Amino acid sequence: MARRNQKEREPRLSKAQTGIDGVDEITGGGLPRGRTTLLAGPAGSGKTVLALQTLVNGARRFDEPGIFVAFEEGFQQVVANAASFGWEIPSLVQKRGRRSPRLAFVDGRLSPGAVQAGTFDLSGLLAAVEFRAKEIGAKRIVFDGIDVLLVMLNDPRVERGEMCRIHDLLERAGVAGVVTMSTAGLEPPGSFMLSLSDCIIQLTHRLAERASIRGFRVVKYRGSAFIANEFPFAIASQGIEVADFGTRPKYRVFTERVSSGIPRLDHMLAGGYFRGSTVLVTGMPGTAKTTLAGAFVAAACARGERALYISLDEQPAEILRNLASVSIRLERYVRSRLLEIYADHPQETSPEEQFVRMRQRIRAHRPSTLVIDPISAAIRMGGQSTVLGVAERLLAMAKSEGITTLWTSLYQGSEEAMEATPLHVSTVADTWIHLSYRAGRGERNRSLTVIKSRGTGHSHQVRELILDDRGVDLADVYTVGGEALMGTARWEGERAEAATQRDVEAEEARKRRELEILAAEIRAQTEGLERRRESLAAEMRLLDQSITLRERNESRRQQEVRARRGGEPASRAGRRKGRSAPTED
Amino acid sequence: MGKRPDRRESFVVRLYVADREATAVRAIANLEALCREFLPSGCELEIIDILREPQRGLDDSIMVTPTLIKLAPPPVRRIFGDLSNRGRLLDALGLTGLELSPPRP
Numbered sequence: 214m215a216r217r218n219q220k221e222r223e224p225r226l227s228k229a230q231t232g233i234d235g236v237d238e239i240t241g242g243g244l245p246r247g248r249t250t251l252l253a254g255p256a257g258s259g260k261t262v263l264a265l266q267t268l269v270n271g272a273r274r275f276d277e278p279g280i281f282v283a284f285e286e287g288f289q290q291v292v293a294n295a296a297s298f299g300w301e302i303p304s305l306v307q308k309r310g311r312r313s314p315r316l317a318f319v320d321g322r323l324s325p326g327a328v329q330a331g332t333f334d335l336s337g338l339l340a341a342v343e344f345r346a347k348e349i350g351a352k353r354i355v356f357d358g359i360d361v362l363l364v365m366l367n368d369p370r371v372e373r374g375e376m377c378r379i380h381d382l383l384e385r386a387g388v389a390g391v392v393t394m395s396t397a398g399l400e401p402p403g404s405f406m407l408s409l410s411d412c413i414i415q416l417t418h419r420l421a422e423r424a425s426i427r428g429f430r431v432v433k434y435r436g437s438a439f440i441a442n443e444f445p446f447a448i449a450s451q452g453i454e455v456a457d458f459g460t461r462p463k464y465r466v467f468t469e470r471v472s473s474g475i476p477r478l479d480h481m482l483a484g485g486y487f488r489g490s491t492v493l494v495t496g497m498p499g500t501a502k503t504t505l506a507g508a509f510v511a512a513a514c515a516r517g518e519r520a521l522y523i524s525l526d527e528q529p530a531e532i533l534r535n536l537a538s539v540s541i542r543l544e545r546y547v548r549s550r551l552l553e554i555y556a557d558h559p560q561e562t563s564p565e566e567q568f569v570r571m572r573q574r575i576r577a578h579r580p581s582t583l584v585i586d587p588i589s590a591a592i593r594m595g596g597q598s599t600v601l602g603v604a605e606r607l608l609a610m611a612k613s614e615g616i617t618t619l620w621t622s623l624y625q626g627s628e629e630a631m632e633a634t635p636l637h638v639s640t641v642a643d644t645w646i647h648l649s650y651r652a653g654r655g656e657r658n659r660s661l662t663v664i665k666s667r668g669t670g671h672s673h674q675v676r677e678l679i680l681d682d683r684g685v686d687l688a689d690v691y692t693v694g695g696e697a698l699m700g701t702a703r704w705e706g707e708r709a710e711a712a713t714q715r716d717v718e719a720e721e722a723r724k725r726r727e728l729e730i731l732a733a734e735i736r737a738q739t740e741g742l743e744r745r746r747e748s749l750a751a752e753m754r755l756l757d758q759s760i761t762l763r764e765r766n767e768s769r770r771q772q773e774v775r776a777r778r779g780g781e782p783a784s785r786a787g788r789r790k791g792r793s794a795p796t797e798d
Numbered sequence: 799m800g801k802r803p804d805r806r807e808s809f810v811v812r813l814y815v816a817d818r819e820a821t822a823v824r825a826i827a828n829l830e831a832l833c834r835e836f837l838p839s840g841c842e843l844e845i846i847d848i849l850r851e852p853q854r855g856l857d858d859s860i861m862v863t864p865t866l867i868k869l870a871p872p873p874v875r876r877i878f879g880d881l882s883n884r885g886r887l888l889d890a891l892g893l894t895g896l897e898l899s900p901p902r903p
Contacts, residue, residue: 321861324876328890331825331879336816337848337860344852 226436229277229353229389232270235455236263239431239440244389245412246352248435249380252393253407254416259427259448260393262298263416264355265291266452267391269300272315277352280345282338284321285358291318298452313349321356323365335362335375339382346386354383355391359406373405380409411435417443425563429455447569454569471516471582471617474508474541477687481676482666486644488581490667491608492619496648500659501678501685502621503527505646506584507536507543508685509619513582514546521580522554523571526587529554540684553578564603571607575616583611585620643667648678658703661687677703809833809841810870811891816863817849821880825864828881836893868892 228243237243244250244267252260268279283291292302305316319342346354356379366372383390394406407413412435417428430443446455467488472479479485486492492509494502506522513520524532532554533543546552555574557567575583588604604620611618624647644666650657659678677688688703813829815822826845833841848855848863858867866877868891877890888894 319856320859323861323878324859327865327876327878328886329879329883330877330886330890331828331882332821333862333864333879334816334819334821335862336819337814337855337863337865340816340848340852341856341860344856 228437229267229271230275231263231267232274233263233266233453233455235444235446236429236453239429239444239455240412240414240434241438241440244391245434245437246389247384247387248411249383249390249392249409250412250414251406251410252391252414252416253396255418256395258416258418259446259453260395260416261286261294261357262448263414263453264357264391264393265295265300266298267389268316268353268355269295269302269305271353271389272305278313278315278317278349279353279355280317280319280342280349280351282319282321282342282354282356283358284356284361287322288318288320298450300452315349317345317349317351319345321362332368332371334371335378339378343382343386346388351386351388353389353391354386355393357393358395359392360395376406376409407433412437425566427563427565445565447563447565449566449569449573451573454572467615472509472512473505474510474512475505475685475687477676478661481663481674481687482644486617486619487668488617489612489615490617490643491612492617492644492646493642494619494621494646494648495624496621497624497650500648500650501680502623502648503532503586504536504539504541504680504685505648506586506619506621507532507539507541510552510582510584511536511541511543511546513617514543514551517551518581519579520546520552520582520584521574521578522552522584522586523574524554524556524586525558525567528556538682539680540682553580568603568607572610575611575614581616583616583618585618587621587623589621589623808870809837809839810868811841812844812846812858812867812869814846814848814855814858814860814863814865814867817847819863821864824880824882825866828884828887829866832881832884832887832893836888 227246228240229246230237230243231240252263254260265281268281271277271279281291286294295302302316302318306314306318308314319338321338342354345351359376359379362375363372366375379392380390392406392410410433413432415430415432417426417430419426419428427446427448428443429446431439431441444455446453467490469488470479470482470484470486471488472485473482486509494505496502510520510522522529522532527535529547533547536543543552543554547554553574557570571585585607608618608620642665645664647662647664649660649662651660659680661676661678662674679686679688811829813825815825829843833843846854848860858865862878864878864880866881866887868875868877871892875890875892877887881887
């Protein structure tokens with residue numbers, strides 16, 4: 214509330230952008246104009262780099278000339294330091310035709326042989342700085358290493374007086390003033406500077422499990438909102454890079470699938486990995502994590518997409534050779550620059566620096582597919598929580614740019630304990646594939662399990678991963694009593710099944726023959742019966758004929774009997790019966 | 799230390815001050831007194847107000863004021879402060895020993 218009221222009363226605070234990603238976001242737009250910003254921190258914490266980078270960015274990008282007042286280092290030293298970050302100080306301090314230089318340097322060091330004889334003040338220096346500021350139209354002024362000056366003054370009263378004068382000068386000139394002060398924990402005599410400054414940024418540098426961790430924190434910012442958390446940063450090849458500034462990146466969610474490079478794995482995952490998703494491949498040494506990564510990269514390159522393979526373990530040549538042995542040939546993609554293989558050595562740098570370097574490679578190469586192999590190598594150097602933080606930020610960055618990321622992680626423990634291992638960050642990964650060995654019957658076989666895959670109805674079955682000179686493939690599952698069989702066991706199982714199959718076929722054939730025989734027998738029997746029926750019919754016909762004959766004879770005999778007895782002729786009666794009257798006697 | 803300077807050698811000093819600050823006034827007074835006492839043959843003194851002529855201050859890399867630069871006789875020496883510490887001043891100017899037998903007028 215108080216802050217809001219203050220805001221309403223005071224005119225809007227004008228800020229000078231530092232041009233450093235992160236620093237500007239955290240400070241809500243940069244450093245205050247017409248005010249003093251104190252950069253405090255121990256020696257080597259990056260105060261001078263931050264101050265100089267702000268000046269150089271101002272001169273080069275924002276058309277704001279600046280003055281660097283050095284109490285500690287000479288001009289040549291500053292130039293050399295700046296050159297290591299690619300900042301060309303000499304060209305900036307030169308006049309450009311009739312235009313004044315964009316950067317001026319004022320040496321605030323006492324001449325080495327100077328003798329002190331009585332009290333003094335900084336009027337000389339301040340007059341020189343103010344003069345130069347007017348001359349080049351400075352918008353930014355840095356006083357670097359004011360602690361050196363304080364030691365020299367060696368009089369608390371004078372110190373306060375001079376600090377006030379520096380503060381007044383910066384306010385009067387309306388410039389964004391930066392004062393750097395080396396201090397271990399902001400103790401006196403710098404404490405007065407703390408209350409005088411309008412904005413205080415504290416820089417820290419510490420070691421965590423032998424890894425260098427740099428931190429950046431805004432302690433105070435009068436009249437402005439700021440993010441008060443500490444943010445990690447690195448001093449990289451182009452100066453300070455704030456690794457992450459807390460703002461959650463927004464990212465596109467894709468429904469498109471990209472191939473894993475292994476058709477049967479794609480099938481298991483209902484079409485492949487989601488574009489822009491994060492795939493974690495864990496496994497023991499030699500379980501073909503790199504092969505899986507290689508297949509994924511090869512598939513991306515085959516689609517004509519750019520890929521970046523960051524190896525924290527093997528050299529690019531080793532990776533290419535080893536993958537070629539399983540028919541994953543990446544050389545052509547490296548040659549066509551579609552694929553970049555970048556090897557970094559975690560032992561040499563802190564996780565933060567690695568992160569910044571990886572980010573630089575990603576920004577330079579602009580891949581759609583990213584592999585980090587293996588992320589676990591980073592643990593060798595940094596603390597696990599730091600590595601985890603770096604990994605999360607890297608993945609968030611990749612995700613925000615729609616990059617599909619596959620990272621491998623060495624896992625040596627038991628499968629049961631795996632879910633609890635923090636580095637595997639199962640919450641970060643969208644798809645988690647675990648590779649392991651199944652040992653038994655004197656051999657080890659690689660197996661692949663999809664532990665999880667968000668948004669995908671994936672197969673939960675364990676598959677055997679087969680590597681040979683024809684490539685990578687998954688073998689069909691052969692389950693016996695709920696156990697997936699692999700390797701020789703699978704082969705034996707398959708053979709046994711084949712044998713059974715042959716038995717079944719033989720049995721069927723036998724049965725069929727039996728039935729055929731039976732059918733034939735029945736057919737034969739049927740024919741016999743038919744023949745019998747026919748003979749019976751014939752017999753019946755014969756019987757009928759003999760009956761007819763006998764009746765006719767009987768009828769004729771009766772006619773003859775009647776005729777002899779003098780009765781009427783019996784011929785009509787015989788005809789009435791429908792039978793042609795036989796003429797024979 | 800140091801050999802006695804040749805009195806006929808010209809003594810050239812340049813004093814940078816800021817406006818009329820207390821330190822500036824004191825430094826000028828101290829320097830003039832010293833010249834009267836130790837350099838009766840006179841000395842060439844140039845007083846520069848750094849607020850009026852900042853470019854000259856830059857040229858000579860004047861950081862603190864007052865700053866006295868002894869240009870001649872060689873070697874060139876720089877002394878800063880209000881010159882109230884006479885012992886150090888004489889030592890730096892190479893005039894040590896003279897105050898032991900001051901030719902007071």
